[in-house]
Amino acid sequence: MTLKPSPAAALERLVVPKVDHVDLVTVKLPFVAPFGTSVYTWTHKEALLMRLESAGVTAWSECVSDPDPFYFYETNGTARHIIKDFLLPLVEPGIALGELEERFRHVRGHGMAKATIENGLLNLIALQKGQPLHELMGRPAKRIMSGISIGLKGSQAELLAAVERAMAKKYGRVKMKIKKGQDVEWVRAVRERFPDLRLMVDANGDYSLSDTALLKQLDAFDLMMVEQPLSYSDIFEHAALQKELKTAICLDESIHSLADAAAAIALGACRIINIKQGRVGGLMESMRIARFCADRGVGVWSGGMDETGIGRAVNIHLQTAEGFSLPGDTSETNIYFDEDIADPPVVLGPDGFIDIPGGPGLGVRVVPERILKRAIRWERLC
Numbered sequence: 001m002t003l004k005p006s007p008a009a010a011l012e013r014l015v016v017p018k019v020d021h022v023d024l025v026t027v028k029l030p031f032v033a034p035f036g037t038s039v040y041t042w043t044h045k046e047a048l049l050m051r052l053e054s055a056g057v058t059a060w061s062e063c064v065s066d067p068d069p070f071y072f073y074e075t076n077g078t079a080r081h082i083i084k085d086f087l088l089p090l091v092e093p094g095i096a097l098g099e100l101e102e103r104f105r106h107v108r109g110h111g112m113a114k115a116t117i118e119n120g121l122l123n124l125i126a127l128q129k130g131q132p133l134h135e136l137m138g139r140p141a142k143r144i145m146s147g148i149s150i151g152l153k154g155s156q157a158e159l160l161a162a163v164e165r166a167m168a169k170k171y172g173r174v175k176m177k178i179k180k181g182q183d184v185e186w187v188r189a190v191r192e193r194f195p196d197l198r199l200m201v202d203a204n205g206d207y208s209l210s211d212t213a214l215l216k217q218l219d220a221f222d223l224m225m226v227e228q229p230l231s232y233s234d235i236f237e238h239a240a241l242q243k244e245l246k247t248a249i250c251l252d253e254s255i256h257s258l259a260d261a262a263a264a265i266a267l268g269a270c271r272i273i274n275i276k277q278g279r280v281g282g283l284m285e286s287m288r289i290a291r292f293c294a295d296r297g298v299g300v301w302s303g304g305m306d307e308t309g310i311g312r313a314v315n316i317h318l319q320t321a322e323g324f325s326l327p328g329d330t331s332e333t334n335i336y337f338d339e340d341i342a343d344p345p346v347v348l349g350p351d352g353f354i355d356i357p358g359g360p361g362l363g364v365r366v367v368p369e370r371i372l373k374r375a376i377r378w379e380r381l382c
C-alpha cells in the first residue's frame with residue numbers, strides 16, 4: 001500500500017530563512033458598521049500584525065485573534081506573549097517548516113499565535129522565490145467562491161436590505177448570524193423574500209441541547225447548514241443534535257486541529273467544517289483537515305475573522321487547496337473597511353467570484369503610510 005503524501009508536503013519541506021528583524025504592530029481600523037454576533041458586537045478591527053524583514057525583503061502576516069476572548073480564548077495579548085516568549089525562540093534558520101511545526105507542538109494550543117509565524121514565514125519564502133503563495137502550496141490558481149457573513153441587525157427590514165445587497169453582488173452564499181430570540185422568525189423572513197438564496201445561519205454557540213425543538217424548526221428553511229449551534233467547547237452534544245436535525249451542522253469554534261476534525265466526524269457531530277486557518281494553527285494544518293474531510297465526504301469552507309487585507313489574502317490562497325468545496329466567508333473588503341491597510345482590496349467579479357491577487361507572496365501590497373496611520377503599538381522583537 002502506498003501512503004498518499006501529506007497535502008501540506010510542499011510546505012513542510014520549505015526551509016526557514018534567516019530573519020533580520022521581527023516587529024509586532026497593532027493596528028486599529030474602524031468598521032464601516034458594527035458587526036454583531038451572539039457573543040459580542042465589534043465596532044473596530046484591532047489586528048496584531050507581524051512584520052518579518054530578511055535581506056531587504058519585508059513580509060507581513062496577521063494574527064486572527066481579537067483583542068478580547070469572546071469568540072476564542074486567544075487574544076492579541078496572549079498571542080503577543082506566546083509569540084514573543086515561547087514560539088519565536090523556536091524559530092531557527094535552516095530547519096524545515098515541518099520541523100518548526102513539530103517544535104511548536106511543545107506549546108499547547110495557541111494556534112492563532114503559531115499561524116502568525118507560519119503565515120509570515122510562508123509569505124517571506126514566497127516573496128524570496130518570486131512565487132505566489134498558492135504556487136508554494138503546490139496548487140494551481142483558480143477563481144475563489146465568495147460568501148458573506150451578515151451580522152445581527154436591529155430590525156428584519158435592515159436584515160432584508162443587507163441580504164438584498166449581497167444578492168445583487170452575486171455572493172456565492174449568504175450567512176446570517178442568529179441568537180436566542182432572533183432566530184426562526186428572522187430566518188423565515190429572509191427565506192420568504194428570497195426563496196432560491198443559498199442561505200445558512202451561524203449561532204456562535206448560543207444554544208444548548210434543551211433548545212433542540214427550536215433548532216428543529218430551522219429544518220423548514222432549506223438551509224445549507226447551521227454553524228456552531230451549541231457550545232464552543234463541545235463536540236459530543238453536537239453529535240446528539242445532528243441526529244435530530246435534517247439540516248447539516250457545521251462546526252467552527254469546536255475545531256482546533258486535525259484531531260478535533262477526526263473526532264467530530266467519527267462521532268457524527270457535523271457534516272461540514274469551517275476551517276479558519278488561524279484557529280487550527282496555520283495553512284499546513286488547514287490543508288490536512290481539508291483533505292481529511294474531503295476523503296470522508298465532509299464539506300469544507302474557509303472561515304474569516306473579518307481580517308484586514310493581509311489575512312483576507314491568506315484565506316483566498318488557502319482556498320486553492322484540495323477539499324475546499326463550499327463558498328466561505330470571503331467577502332469584499334468594503335463590507336468591513338472604507339480604507340484597508342493593503343492594496344488592492346478584495347472585490348467580486350460580475351459573476352460573484354474572486355480572483356487571486358497576482359504577484360509573489362500574498363499578492364497584496366501593505367501600504368506603509370496606512371500602517372503608520374492606524375498603528376496603536378509597535379514593538380521590535382529583534
Ligand code: OSB
Nearest residue numbers: 071149204303304305306307329
Ligand atoms: O463565527 O464565523 C464566525 C467574525 C468574527 C468572529 C467569528 C466569526 C466571524 C464571522 C465573519 O462570521 C467572517 C468574515 O466575514 O470574515
Ligand code: MG
Nearest residue numbers: 202227228252
Ligand atoms: Mg462561525
